[in-house]
Structures are given as C-alpha cells and as structure tokens.
Amino acid sequence: MNDIKVKVKDLSLRYGTNLALKKISMDIPEKMVTAFIGPSGCGKSTFLRTLNRMNDLIDNVAIEGEVFIDNINIYDKNIDVVNLRKKVGMIFQKSNPFAKSVYDNIAFGPRINGISHKSNLDEIVERSLKQAAIWDEVKDRLFHSALSLSGGQQQRICIARSLAVNPEILLMDEPASALDPISTAKIEELIHELKKEYTIIIVTHNMQQAARTSDLTALFYLGDLIEMNKTEIIFSNPAKKQTEDYISGRFG
Amino acid sequence: MVTFNKKKFRFSDWLAEKVIKAVAFLSIAVVILIFIFVFREAFPIFKMDKKEAASTETLVQESYGGLGTDNSTVKSADNQVDNSNRKQTNDEKPSSSLLSKTWMPVSDNPRYGLWPLFLGTLKVTLIALLFATPISILAAIYTSMFAKPGIREIIKPVIELLAGFPSVVIGFFALMVMATVLQNIFGYASRLNAFVGGIAMGLAAIPIIYTLTEDALTAIPKTFIEASLGLGASLRQTAFYVVLPAAVPGIFAAVVLGLGRIFGETMIALMATGNAAMISMNPFDSVRTLSATIGAEMAEVVFGDIHYNVLFLIGSLLFIFTFALNALAEFYFKNLVVRKYQSKK
Ligand SMILES: Nc1ncnc2c1ncn2[C@@H]1O[C@H](COP(=O)(O)OP(=O)(O)OP(=O)(O)O)[C@@H](O)[C@H]1O
Ligand SMILES: [Mg+2]
Numbered sequence: 001m002n003d004i005k006v007k008v009k010d011l012s013l014r015y016g017t018n019l020a021l022k023k024i025s026m027d028i029p030e031k032m033v034t035a036f037i038g039p040s041g042c043g044k045s046t047f048l049r050t051l052n053r054m055n056d057l058i059d060n061v062a063i064e065g066e067v068f069i070d071n072i073n074i075y076d077k078n079i080d081v082v083n084l085r086k087k088v089g090m091i092f093q094k095s096n097p098f099a100k101s102v103y104d105n106i107a108f109g110p111r112i113n114g115i116s117h118k119s120n121l122d123e124i125v126e127r128s129l130k131q132a133a134i135w136d137e138v139k140d141r142l143f144h145s146a147l148s149l150s151g152g153q154q155q156r157i158c159i160a161r162s163l164a165v166n167p168e169i170l171l172m173d174e175p176a177s178a179l180d181p182i183s184t185a186k187i188e189e190l191i192h193e194l195k196k197e198y199t200i201i202i203v204t205h206n207m208q209q210a211a212r213t214s215d216l217t218a219l220f221y222l223g224d225l226i227e228m229n230k231t232e233i234i235f236s237n238p239a240k241k242q243t244e245d246y247i248s249g250r251f252g
Numbered sequence: 253m254v255t256f257n258k259k260k261f262r263f264s265d266w267l268a269e270k271v272i273k274a275v276a277f278l279s280i281a282v283v284i285l286i287f288i289f290v291f292r293e294a295f296p297i298f299k300m301d302k303k304e305a306a307s308t309e310t311l312v313q314e315s316y317g318g319l320g321t322d323n324s325t326v327k328s329a330d331n332q333v334d335n336s337n338r339k340q341t342n343d344e345k346p347s348s349s350l351l352s353k354t355w356m357p358v359s360d361n362p363r364y365g366l367w368p369l370f371l372g373t374l375k376v377t378l379i380a381l382l383f384a385t386p387i388s389i390l391a392a393i394y395t396s397m398f399a400k401p402g403i404r405e406i407i408k409p410v411i412e413l414l415a416g417f418p419s420v421v422i423g424f425f426a427l428m429v430m431a432t433v434l435q436n437i438f439g440y441a442s443r444l445n446a447f448v449g450g451i452a453m454g455l456a457a458i459p460i461i462y463t464l465t466e467d468a469l470t471a472i473p474k475t476f477i478e479a480s481l482g483l484g485a486s487l488r489q490t491a492f493y494v495v496l497p498a499a500v501p502g503i504f505a506a507v508v509l510g511l512g513r514i515f516g517e518t519m520i521a522l523m524a525t526g527n528a529a530m531i532s533m534n535p536f537d538s539v540r541t542l543s544a545t546i547g548a549e550m551a552e553v554v555f556g557d558i559h560y561n562v563l564f565l566i567g568s569l570l571f572i573f574t575f576a577l578n579a580l581a582e583f584y585f586k587n588l589v590v591r592k593y594q595s596k597k
Binding site: 052054057059082083085086089090092094096097098099108109112113158161162165 | 401473475476477478479480481482483484485486489493494498
C-alpha cells in the first residue's frame with residue numbers, strides 16, 4: 001500500500017440540523033483510485049466536498065473533526081482555502097466548462113495564477129489536453145466554444161482544466177454518470193492513466209465502474225462509513241452483511 | 253369507467269380561457285390605441301408642411317436666414333417681435349424649424365428646434381447612466397457573490413424599495429438638498445443643471461439596473477462558480493472573470509431598461525435640470541429634456557395648435573425610442589443569454 005495522502009478523523013457534518021456525515025474516519029493512499037459507493041443521499045458527495053472545503057460555500061453547514069492532507073489539517077484556521085483547492089482539484093457530475101473557447105477553459109487556472117506568457121500557456125494547454133486524452137479530438141478546435149463539444153468531450157475538457165493547475169488530488173463526483181458507454185470507457189481509461197501521478201477519489205453509482213477502476217472501495221450508508229477495503233475484497237468477500245447486500249443489489 | 257372517446261365540454265375551463273384571452277387582447281389593444289392617438293396628434297405637422305410649403309418658401313427662408321446668423325442671443329428673438337406679421341407664415345411651415353437650434357415655442361416667432369431638447373436629454377441620460385450603472389453593478393456583485401445571506405436579505409429589499417419611490421419625491425430631494433450640496437462641492441454657476449438632474453435620475457434608475465443585474469448574476473449556474481473555485485480561483489476572481497462575463501447580456505438588458513426609465517423620466521427632469529433649452533456641452537449648464545418639455549408645456553398649449561402637434565411628435569419619439577429599447581432588451585439580450593446556456597444541455 002502506498003503512503004497515506006488524506007487522513008480523515010472523526011469527521012461529522014451537519015446541514016442545519018440534518019446530520020449528513022457521522023464521525024467518518026478513513027485513510028486514502030497516494031496515487032491510487034479510491035471509490036465511494038452507496039445509495040443515493042448517503043453523503044458521498046458531501047464527504048467528497050469536505051476534502052477541498054467546497055462545502056464552505058453552503059450556508060448553515062457545521063463541520064467537526066479533522067481532515068489531514070499531507071499531514072496538514074485543512075480545517076485549521078490558518079489554511080488558505082484558495083491554495084488548498086489548487087492542490088485538490090474537482091470534477092463534477094455534470095460537466096461544466098465555461099462558456100469560453102476550449103483554450104480559454106484550460107488556460108483559466110494558469111491565468112488565475114498569473115501565468116500570461118502565450119508560449120507558457122500554449123504548452124500547458126497542450127500538455128493538459130494530452131493528459132486528458134482529448135488533444136487529438138480538439139487540437140483543430142481550440143478556439144471554438146467548449147460548449148459546442150459533446151458531453152463526453154466536455155467532461156474530459158473539465159478534467160484537462162483541472163490538470164492545468166497541477167493538482168495532486170482529483171475528486172470526481174460521478175464523472176461519467178451522464179455519459180454514454182463509449183465516453184464512459186474513455187473516462188475510465190483516463191482514470192487508469194492518471195493514477196500514476198495523481199491521487200484519485202471517485203464517487204460512483206455504478207458497481208462495475210467501481211470494481212473496474214478503483215484500488216480501494218468505501219461503502220457509505222446514511223452518513224456512516226460502513227466498510228472500506230481493497231476493491232477485490234469488498235466485491236468478493238466483504239466483512240459486513242450490509243456491504244454484501246448492497247453490492248448484490250438487495251438494497252439501495 | 254372513464255371514457256375519452258368523446259370530447260367533454262368543461263364550462264369553467266372554457267370561461268377561464270376566454271376571459272384571460274380577452275384581458276390579454278384588451279391590454280394589447282390599449283397600447284395600440286395610445287400609440288395611434290399619439291401619432292395621429294403629431295401627424296398634422298408633416299401634412300401641413302407639404303400643403304403650404306410651396307407658397308411660403310421664400311418668406312420663410314428669409315426669416316430663417318436672419319435667424320441663423322445669431323440665433324443664440326436673446327436679442328434676435330426680440331428683433332423678431334417687430335416681424336410679428338411673419339408669425340403666421342412661420343407657423344405654417346413648422347417642420348423645417350424642427351431641425352433648427354432654438355426651442356422657443358411661445359415667442360411671437362415660435363421655433364420648434366428639437367436639437368437642444370435632444371442634446372439635453374442625451375446629456376442628462378449619459379450622466380445618469382454613468383452614475384447609476386457602476387453603482388448598481390457593483391452592488392449587485394456584492395449582494396450576489398460576497399454578502400452573507402443575512403446582509404443580502406436586508407440590502408436587496410431596501411434597494412428594491414427605492415424603485416417604488418415616487419419620482420416627485422426624488423425630484424424634490426434633488427431640488428432642495430442635492431442641488432445645494434453639489435453646488436457647494438463643485439462650485440458651478442447654475443444651481444439646477446444636467447449634472448444634478450442626471451444624478452437624481454440615476455438614483456431613480458439604480459433599483460431597476462441593480463435588481464435586473466442581480467437577477468442576471470444569480471442566474472449564472474452555480475456549477476460555473478464551483479468550477480472556478482475548484483480551480484483555486486478566489487471569490488473575487490470568480491466574480492469578475494467568470495460570473496460577470498457570463499452575465500454580460502443580462503447586464504446589458506438591465507442597463508438598457510434603466511436607460512428607458514431615465515429617458516422617460518419627467519418629474520425629476522422638470523424639477524432638477526433647470527429646464528433651459530440650450531445647446532451646450534457643459535454638464536453644469538441647465539438643460540431641458542424631451543419628456544420635461546411635454547410635462548411643462550402640455551397644460552398651456554392650445555388644442556390643435558402646432559405647438560400641440562410638436563409636443564405629440566416629441567411624445568411619439570419618446571414612445572418609439574423606449575419601445576425600441578425595451579424590445580432590444582427583451583428580445584436581443586435575453587436571447588443571447590438563452591443561446592449561451594441552453595443551446596447545449
Ligand atoms: N446543500 C445542501 N443543503 C442541505 N442538505 C443537503 C445539501 N446537500 C446535501 N444535503 C443532504 O445531505 C445528505 C447527503 O447528500 P449527498 O448529496 O452527499 O448524497 P449522495 O450520497 O451524494 O447522493 P447521490 O448519490 O444522490 O448524489 C442528503 O440527505 C441531502 O439531502
Ligand atoms: Mg452525490
């Protein structure tokens with residue numbers, strides 16, 4: 001097992017009075033794919049969003065507990081959330097490229113960070129698009145609107161956009177749930193490639209996808225972490241009855 | 253057993269549909285009738301012109317030749333008093349005087365030059381827009397992006413309340429307070445002028461521009477904001493580089509509608525601009541706007557007189573202009589937003 005990249009300790013989260021996460025603790029290893037599964041509303045997205053403090057944006061959220069990334073508690077008072085989010089990139093369920101050209105989408109992050117030299121930007125754009133395995137499809141359309149691409153292409157543009165700011169961790173919230181099987185296969189292939197360099201955490205409703213892409217799997221249920229283990233074990237020999245039931249489709 | 257092979261007559265549905273339809277068509281009809289009325293009252297100027305033009309041409313040219321040389325002084329108007337016999341002929345060819353540089357409808361030799369009114373309206377409108385637009389947009393950015401929900405819940409309704417302020421109150425405030433204060437600050441000569449009027453009208457337009465801009469900003473899908481923040485952009489960068497550019501069409505629409513409000517504003521113009529129709533580029537000179545002209549003169553005008561027709565012509569122009577602005581905002585800019593976000597799922 002690789003080194004621990006993210007360490008979560010007794011994390012609870014409340015939306016108003018609704019307790020959405022109940023004392024979650026887990027270790028997420030570096031440069032591996034960790035999948036979160038569980039029935040709808042069990043808190044997977046909520047948990048994922050605590051890892052880059054995206055929940056800060058929502059009113060009435062109360063968070064207890066600690067999340068360490070590279071041994072630093074990201075809920076510490078002195079944390080710079082903006083820089084944290086540069087290190088922890090996020091891909092959303094619904095692809096959300098800006099209403100700008102492909103090039104400007106990818107260059108957005110670097111520009112925000114003060115990179116303005118055209119040659120530098122060109123290089124970053126090309127590298128990110130290649131990493132996201134979409135360079136060949138868009139290299140002739142860099143200055144067309146990103147919204148003119150297909151849904152699957154848009155999602156890979158979003159991945160490329162995240163990669164352009166050199167994150168270390170990628171959070172993906174059901175990145176392929178709105179895509180057709182071929183686009184989904186491309187994204188999965190991409191995840192396989194990316195884990196050589198990035199720590200990837202992915203939420204999915206698709207059991208096969210979790211089984212195919214991930215090294216570790218965690219099952220959530222009603223805000224609890226039920227079980228987390230190597231993916232083979234979760235899918236072949238889970239410790240908890242609840243896990244077995246969920247995997248085999250008896251609830252959820 | 254429900255049968256559906258025969259259409260059933262439902263009286264209340266039928267009635268509701270007819271009533272709604274009738275009300276809708278009635279309101280459209282009223283607008284069209286007003287439109288027709290205003291244009292009909294303005295029309296005689298042009299008709300009269302054609303009929304009389306040939307017979308009076310020489311006389312009129314003579315008269316205007318004299319005027320053109322020094323028409324900016326009051327003296328020239330006094331001179332014309334002697335030529336009171338020419339009054340009649342001038343009256344009969346009003347449309348050529350529409351393009352002259354003097355608005356002097358009640359002198360012995362009345363001239364209906366619309367340029368000073370156009371220029372005055374333009375000046376006031378520009379000042380009002382320059383004042384209201386930045387304030388409204390910044391306030392909208394603040395409440396939609398930065399303000400805590402508690403603060404937002406206070407600021408938004410308060411600004412929107414300002415929209416319900418009777419313009420006569422704003423005009424009175426401008427007349428009594430702002431005029432003095434601004435004169436003390438800037439030290440210009442005439443107390444009531446385009447600047448004071450423009451600022452006061454800006455105040456009246458702020459709620460409209462603010463509300464619509466704030467709507468345009470909050471309509472930007474949350475996913476864009478999250479995407480930007482997720483890339484490590486600060487809230488300020490997100491507001492100015494992502495949300496604001498995406499909302500530009502909506503903001504344009506807001507500004508255009510605000511412009512319509514300023515353009516048609518009568519009470520404030522009447523009370524705060526000084527109402528002197530003159531051609532000047534100085535923002536601190538008094539001006540007379542198109543709408544204020546109608547407001548001030550309609551009550552004193554003789555029914556069917558040329559002056560009366562000209563006022564209706566001004567009304568028609570205001571009508572067309574505001575109509576065009578609203579159409580622009582409604583169809584062009586709104587479509588732009590729709591095309592930007594809804595063409596692709
Ligand atoms: N912004 C919010 N405000 C209040 N409650 C929320 C909010 N977002 C989520 N919740 C609640 O928190 C709980 C967990 O939601 P979450 O979105 O994390 O579930 P999920 O596991 O991602 O579900 P899904 O698989 O459907 O995406 C749910 O009960 C949900 O109603
Ligand atoms: Mg979710």
